[in-house]
Amino acid sequence: MSETSGAKRIRRDPEVAKALILDATETLMLEEGYAAVTTRAVAKQAGLAPGLVHYYYPSTDDLLVAAYRRTTQRNLESLTAVLSSEDPLQAFWRFQTDTPHMALAVEYMALANHRKAIKAEIARYADYARDLQAEALAPAIRNAPLDHEICPPVCVTTLLVSVARTLVMEEQAGISRGHAETRALVRWLLDRMTAPADA
Amino acid sequence: MSETSGAKRIRRDPEVAKALILDATETLMLEEGYAAVTTRAVAKQAGLAPGLVHYYYPSTDDLLVAAYRRTTQRNLESLTAVLSSEDPLQAFWRFQTDTPHMALAVEYMALANHRKAIKAEIARYADYARDLQAEALAPAIRNAPLDHEICPPVCVTTLLVSVARTLVMEEQAGISRGHAETRALVRWLLDRMTAPADA
DNA sequence: GTCTATATAATGATAGAC
DNA sequence: GTCTATCATTATATAGAC
Numbered sequence: 001m002s003e004t005s006g007a008k009r010i011r012r013d014p015e016v017a018k019a020l021i022l023d024a025t026e027t028l029m030l031e032e033g034y035a036a037v038t039t040r041a042v043a044k045q046a047g048l049a050p051g052l053v054h055y056y057y058p059s060t061d062d063l064l065v066a067a068y069r070r071t072t073q074r075n076l077e078s079l080t081a082v083l084s085s086e087d088p089l090q091a092f093w094r095f096q097t098d099t100p101h102m103a104l105a106v107e108y109m110a111l112a113n114h115r116k117a118i119k120a121e122i123a124r125y126a127d128y129a130r131d132l133q134a135e136a137l138a139p140a141i142r143n144a145p146l147d148h149e150i151c152p153p154v155c156v157t158t159l160l161v162s163v164a165r166t167l168v169m170e171e172q173a174g175i176s177r178g179h180a181e182t183r184a185l186v187r188w189l190l191d192r193m194t195a196p197a198d199a
Numbered sequence: 200m201s202e203t204s205g206a207k208r209i210r211r212d213p214e215v216a217k218a219l220i221l222d223a224t225e226t227l228m229l230e231e232g233y234a235a236v237t238t239r240a241v242a243k244q245a246g247l248a249p250g251l252v253h254y255y256y257p258s259t260d261d262l263l264v265a266a267y268r269r270t271t272q273r274n275l276e277s278l279t280a281v282l283s284s285e286d287p288l289q290a291f292w293r294f295q296t297d298t299p300h301m302a303l304a305v306e307y308m309a310l311a312n313h314r315k316a317i318k319a320e321i322a323r324y325a326d327y328a329r330d331l332q333a334e335a336l337a338p339a340i341r342n343a344p345l346d347h348e349i350c351p352p353v354c355v356t357t358l359l360v361s362v363a364r365t366l367v368m369e370e371q372a373g374i375s376r377g378h379a380e381t382r383a384l385v386r387w388l389l390d391r392m393t394a395p396a397d398a
Numbered sequence: 399g400t401c402t403a404t405a406t407a408a409t410g411a412t413a414g415a416c
Numbered sequence: 417g418t419c420t421a422t423c424a425t426t427a428t429a430t431a432g433a434c
Binding site: 175181 | 232308309311330344345349353356357360362364365366374375377378380383
Binding site for chain 2: 417418419420421
């Protein structure tokens with residue numbers, strides 16, 4: 001079929017085209033899951049020709065790794081802002097329970113289990129980020145309900161991320177039992193922990 | 200190609216064939232993720248012809264729902280055993296941190312986000328199970344470190360499941376930072392909670 | 399740099415032989 | 417009940433025109 005169905009050829013800055021492709025990849029991962037990230041779907045979502053996706057990202061793994069790295073970069077910037085805010089612990093909780101952010105993180109985690117190229121990338125960043133978070137949040141934990149020996153800062157961040165991840169994952173899956181109570185508990189604990197250390 | 204490459208036709212009890220198919224589905228989900236559950240892969244794993252899978256489970260959704268229901272049935276039996284054991288809270292934690300069990304649960308959760316037929320099934324069971332767990336574990340929480348008002352039983356089970364899920368998910372993805380400390384903390388808390396109510 | 403066209407492989411699902 | 421053969425669809429990836 002050689003009917004002139006095609007779109008016009010638009011000359012773009014390579015960085016613009018790549019950004020369009022990565023944006024589309026992210027949208028698809030969020031809305032339909034990582035399995036929906038196919039050459040065609042990405043191209044369609046981005047309004048580009050399928051071939052162009054392969055031009056910039058030869059294989060699907062290349063595309064996914066590039067998308068993950070950009071997300072990581074952005075997350076580190078958000079994290080820096082969070083940790084330098086007035087109430088870092090509360091800001092950290094808000095950041096982790098932000099649905100788009102955490103939902104995307106969950107997709108990448110699921111992806112890590114099944115794409116080796118991504119797995120190494122994810123593990124490296126996750127371990128690094130947890131250390132960074134624990135170190136930076138430590139000063140904000142002024143009034144811990146548990147002894148520092150039994151509950152060091154890395155436990156606090158691990159627990160917060162665990163609960164935030166579960167709340168977001170389950171909400172997306174239509175599960176809500178216990179969520180209101182758990183959110184209330186975390187709010188209560190964070191309020192206590194961030195209160196002046198004299199209660 | 201009509202070379203006689205084929206396997207012999209073995210007459211089985213339908214229940215046996217179905218069990219083989221569901222076993223293969225579970226194995227694939229655990230080892231390669233839900234995306235690896237294709238008609239052909241399941242048939243190969245089960246040592247059966249691809250056509251037979253569709254004979255029992257016309258569509259892939261039918262297969263996945265059947266597999267999920269069998270898993271659910273087994274989980275409820277395990278849960279009953281856990282809750283009637285000597286130390287239900289500790290047994291519950293061991294059950295939730297059992298890697299194959301939790302890894303499979305995580306795959307189904309990921310699946311729920313992208314297959315509508317499964318989503319309803321999962322949400323229904325998850326909400327039901329959480330209520331069941333909270334109710335049954337309540338008596339075992341003899342010495343809670345936090346007030347019952349701010350941390351009711353449903354919070355305890357939600358938190359335990361959240362942390363167990365994260366530990367298993369992350370370990371599978373090659374992430375380990377903070378895990379040892381968090382496991383130690385949970386052990387410490389569970390020991391306190393299950394101690395005689397007089398400390 | 400961008401598009402169309404196509405080679406190749408894998409998928410879900412069905413028809414029909416045994 | 418089980419298997420083989422096959423169709424229609426969709427995937428990754430590449431070649432080449434513009």
